[in-house]
Amino acid sequence: MVTDKVPYAFRKMGEGILVADMAMDKAALDGLAYGERVRIEIKQFRNVDRLRAWWSYLHDCIHACGVELSLEAFADLVKLKTGHVDLFTLPSGEVWQRPKSIAFTSKMTESEFVAFFRATEKFLAEEFGFVNERELT
Secondary structure, three states: OOOOOOOOOEEEEEOOEEEEOOHHHHHOOOOOOOOOOOOOOOOOOOOHHHHHHHHHHHHHHHHHHOOOOOHHHHHHHHHHHOOOEEEEEOOOOOEEEEEOOOOOOOOOOHHHHHHHHHHHHHHHHHHHOOOOHHHHO
């Protein structure tokens, strides 16, 4: 489910102290009275560099191992083989799966992405014998 709500960002700057990250984040608080109680949901932002590293990892494996799939098709294969899937049942009772999204708009948390990245590394090592150079140092 994609939402049009702006994700406001605050940084922890001390015990019990959150500071607005940008002017728009500060402006989101303008309508609040001093001391007014509000509800917030704590979510850490996903790491763009880690997501880019995952795609780069797949790209390197494709080229090192001679995989004859597009990057997108290979990404779907990795998702299926690591169990990162949505399951759905047809009226016949047959269960199908499709690759889940890893996009920032998905509900995947950063810790879930880290676990998924590790599962990817394990799968590529076992299935293709591919280990990224950073693992060798």
